[in-house]
Amino acid sequence: MISKTLKLTLLFLLMALMLSFKVQANLTIRITQGSDQTTPVAIVPFSWKGEGALPEDVARIVSDNLQRTGLFEAIPRENLVSLPSSSADVIYRDWRLLQADYLLVGSIDRADNGEDLVINYELFDVLAEERLLGERVTSSSRELRSRAHFISDRVYQELTGQRGIFSTRLAYVTAEPREGEGSYQYRLHVADADGQRSRTVLTSREPILSPDWSPDGTKLAYVSFERGRPAIYIQEVATGSRYQLTNYRGLNGAPAWSPDGKQLALTLSRDGNPEIYIYRLEERRLIRVTHHYSIDTEPSWSPDGKKLIFTSSRSGGPQIYQVNLESGNIGRLSFEGNYNARARYSPDGNEVFMVHRESGGGLFSIAALNMETGRLRTLTTSPLDESPSVAPNGSMVIYALMRGDQGVLGVVSTDGRIKYELPAERSDVREPAWSPFLN
Template sequence: MLERILKWMAVSLVAAAAAHADMTIEVVGVGANQYPIAIAPFQSEQGQQQPVTPIVGDDLARSGLFKVIGAGDLAPVPYAPEQLNHAALSGRGAQTALIGRVEPAADGSFSVKFWLVDLASRQVLLAHEKLAKPAQMRRVAHQIADMVYEKITGEPGAFSSRIAYVLKQGKRYQLQVADADGYGAQTVVASNEPIMSPKWSRDGGRLAYVSFEDKKPIVYAQELSSGRRWRVAAFKGSNSAPAWSPDGSTLAVTLTREGGSQLFLVPVQGGTPRRLTQTGEINTEPFFTPDGSSILFTSDRGGTPQVYRMPVSGGQAERLTFSGSYNASPKISPDGKTLTFITQSGGFRVAVMDLASRQVQVLTDTSADDSPSFSPNGRMILYETEQGGRGVLHAVSRDGRVKQRLKVQAGDVRQPAWGPMVR
């Protein structure tokens, strides 16, 4: 409780997690009805440094919505629609089959051709070709999984996205970025002082975060491609809780320069801040609505931490949460229809609110949750919690049915932020 109070007072130091170890994801809850899909190893992928089909199968299985049925033991293994043994795969319970082949090109790249076939009707649902260099094969696999996911569910996939999080091992803090499946973790910035509150720009090319490297909280922005970083907010007092405007031109931040914790808008390249909130001692954790017209935030103006919404142009704030004495860390889904936040209900748990009906559902059974973040398709919510005294990352579906644990080898991992799709 003390740690959460310190965070609420905007002076907590983030515990975070491990060096360069990739994460592994364990599915601990699945959808009510899993869709059965057979996946055969793509022709010639066995010789690749990164075979495609294991990644596709892991992506789909990890979603909790698919039951992946192996087809590598068929004789012969099908590599094209006309080679499919529909009866054999249907007998295993599959409804569709994913097959394909990897063909080398003269320039050292590869052509990945694949088909998704409905086994009952024998209709080809997807037929596509992707070109990739050897180092891009993992991304191609995620893209294939996204295409299959969308074709079957009618919703976009999110396997081609990335996540950011803060890691701590010993006294070393690292802001890291990895693929959505935890693979390929890379350190964006490292420090012996705390790093916290990473937030993605909508285009996925920049991160904003808070660093204590100068012995006080300062908001930085950083380009991922070049590594260029700069101070956005380094005013007197505390500078914290950055949030990107949808167009990437502005950051909403929490500053104490004028007393209390108040929300301000600052040009992303730095400049004169414009104050938004005028009442309450603590106003923090801003988050823009997808259309950029409003900001959600946490405020104590009603006596306890609650979630509010106000126009970016300024004006009256509307209170959104009323149940319980603690509701904080608001994020809104990409479609603007669902709010996720942390509520105090037998512990601190991830909850969602349907903004049309204002109905609230608590999703998690953990009790020390924080920092919820929607996937780019709005299907999953990534968040931090505690296990064995360590910070760990979990994910839960918007309906609460699918649950995942993201495991790292050592250290604390906290402050997750799910980024946009990688194009």
């Protein structure tokens, strides 16, 4: 259960984000399902004695980041008994009384060059009375938000043993109705993992879909209808420079980078029917993978790059299949439900996340299929969930859903306990793609 104060804090945060939205067109965050097994953490506002206000509240960003994982609950600021900024001021007993398991404090000062900022932060285990982390980070004031995400990653890794995903990014597509016309303005965006600092990287009056990050996080492959027919493009995120990879007759879709970044799996119907192909970028060579008169599409690479999973209707309706790229052997993976499609591996390869509909059921949910046991776990329950994309540490899955008649992005923890949504004003948001680790 989320406490009342926390709810109020979240509401305030939401309102603040909505206000900032008008300027930046970012995604806002709406927590829809909290967790009752959270570790309480006290995150003290970082001290700042310089002139004027800092552009970002670093402690607030860290606090929001940790809270969104569903593993931590930040103790509300108004309940903090004191505001230490370094270990010299920390009295463990006070924080034990507040029932904080961990304590994060920090200070921000002007660097000697008079422009940059120096952040000193420390993390404490309150019960063990032990300092876990103590680091000094320099930042320009423009990069302060990135540094806050970096500190979040460090704290998260220290407390969970798992890499944080706060410095990762999201790619997604928005469709905004054009005034007075029955058409849409499509935009491909890149934003921080918390939906902030959104940036448009492509605008088109024709559909854009299926963005996929290169494993080094520098490029996006996507499908664009900008020339009236679907074609696959590859675009550098930083510079915006891009080229058209494929423009075959018929379908050009579902691009998926191989783990080594040298190949793309994709769907083409140039031979008369939707089939999976592999495009080798260096050799510019196309290799056909599937040969079946049914639909074969939505390929995704296993983390070791030796297998592909894909959607096929060879059994009648869409189901998930796996092809071993060395032997060419194809096996069916999904048996439960009458619609299983667009599967994506977890980073450890133990599970696949996919769109699933129960036999006789009407809901299209996101589900996880265990590759060893074959057991299926349903993670979401809204009617039209699609496009699951797994965070690089395997802790969260981002997907697209309909909230009323608006498309929004949803995030669910892979254990199904935590859910939050990332809606945008006026636009439908869809086709999320979680970046790999970027640092």
